[in-house]
Amino acid sequence: MKLLLLLPTLNEEGALKALANEIPDEFEVLVVDGHSTDGTKDVALEHSWRFVTQRYGRGKGCGIKTAMEEFLKTDCDCLGIIDADYTCDPKEMTRMLQALKDENFDVVLGGRDRVMQLHYLGEFSLFINCLTSGIVAYLYKQKLSDIQTGYWLFTREAVEKILPHLAASGFDIEYDMLYNAWRLGLKIGEIPVSIRKRTGKSKFSVCNRFKQIGSGLKYLGLSLRHLYGRRRF
Template identity: 30%
Template sequence: MRNHHVTITDSPRSFTGRPEFENLGDAIARASRRVPKRRLEPEVTIVVPAKNEAENLRLVLPELPPVHEVLVVDGHSHDDTLQAAHEALPGVRVIQQTRRGKGNALACGFQAASGDVIVMFDADGSADPAEIPRFVDALVGGADFAKGSRFTAGGGSHDITALRAAGNSGLNRLSNTLFSGGFTDLCYGYNAFWRDLVPGLALPPVFDPPGQAMAWGDGFEIETVINCRVAALGLWITEVPSVERKRIHGETNLRTFSDGGRVLRTLVAEWQRVGRQRRTRRFGELLPPEASSAVRGSLTADSGMRGSLTAVVRRGGGLGGRA
């Protein structure tokens, strides 16, 4: 397997002194000056949302492969998450999210990321860092979006219950019916994608609404929102086999029935969103003007959007690519 990752641009320095959060506005401004490129050796940003994950970060961050940057997004933690991140990985960037919820944390991280590729990575130890090259290989091989799956050949889980697996299977079938996709693991959040997709995801603006009010997409529904929007855009998706590990410390925030209901509501809401766009826009206009020509070239323009929006989903460990 090729390792399409590069070392951190700045040499790591030992951590000394009082840690501080990086200013989010400044981080976004700097990132906007770095135009993402689709290349054989992309710069990779790992985005790690973390709330009260100090114990886990001390173990997880040192396991990460050397990449362009690691960006921890703090969720207004009450423990020493900030200190732990800096101590565990010299050179790490730490910002603080603007509102509450995992979705807002990821959106803040996406906006502040300066790499060509963004990897979504949980702080609890459930994601295996050794799998990151597989995701990057899938993108370099031609995919727009690399979707982790515990239920494709080579994947697995040491954490999921039989009830959650059954619910996930049912939600997969509904999602694939609504969006003409082929997901095997809709509810898994270990994913990677080219940064030039961010405008097309149309996530809630990170600075609006201000304060602690949550917008649609700010919560755990974010992963389903992203998957639905990538599928609705008709992008090339490669499923990457992934083995989910158990959380190292602390209790999971997942609740089988309430979270399943939230995913179901998200699927319905996203399908209604697609319907509204079908009535008001041409397919080629789904992406904002700032989206790259590479993304636009991967879309199938259909005058009036009369057909179904079909995502091409391919299986296999990082072997995706256009035929």
């Protein structure tokens, strides 16, 4: 199975340099960039990776939607996504791909180790992640422990089905992808993966944190409406 690995970037020059030697040779790499002002593009071109500037505006979600469109233009079978900030180990994607094949999943998430999350992301992020993941796992009846993960893997068919429904433009894209995968009846799996210390600065600001709470409530409402029908919610 041919895999296209997406690295969504916003000023990730340092992290991309560190990641470069770790990406398995068999993966094709696509960098979708949100108008970086550092040397992100140079690093991508230096390694002969495909480089595209995102369409539809600012935010990670616009980057992911652009990447899905670019993926559908290739002959690759699967789209893997990892955050390009060095927290995600690209080799985990090989294990995710194996799980996708073995279990016939349409979508696989990498569930990041919670002790490492506490260490690298802090108590508050871990608390929010446990809370939102717990609610989603209960409502969607799925074994999911980490819905805020940066590790995602989709079959081509899953991308074809999900893409027309994606509405999120920013960091709410993870809620959106999962909500639509579940709503469309795709087979979703999760396997345990590792995380590491970020290289460079996080783009997830305090303002983003508030927006993310609003988005979480929005997708909770949409999910409840999907489960119980329009009239009650």
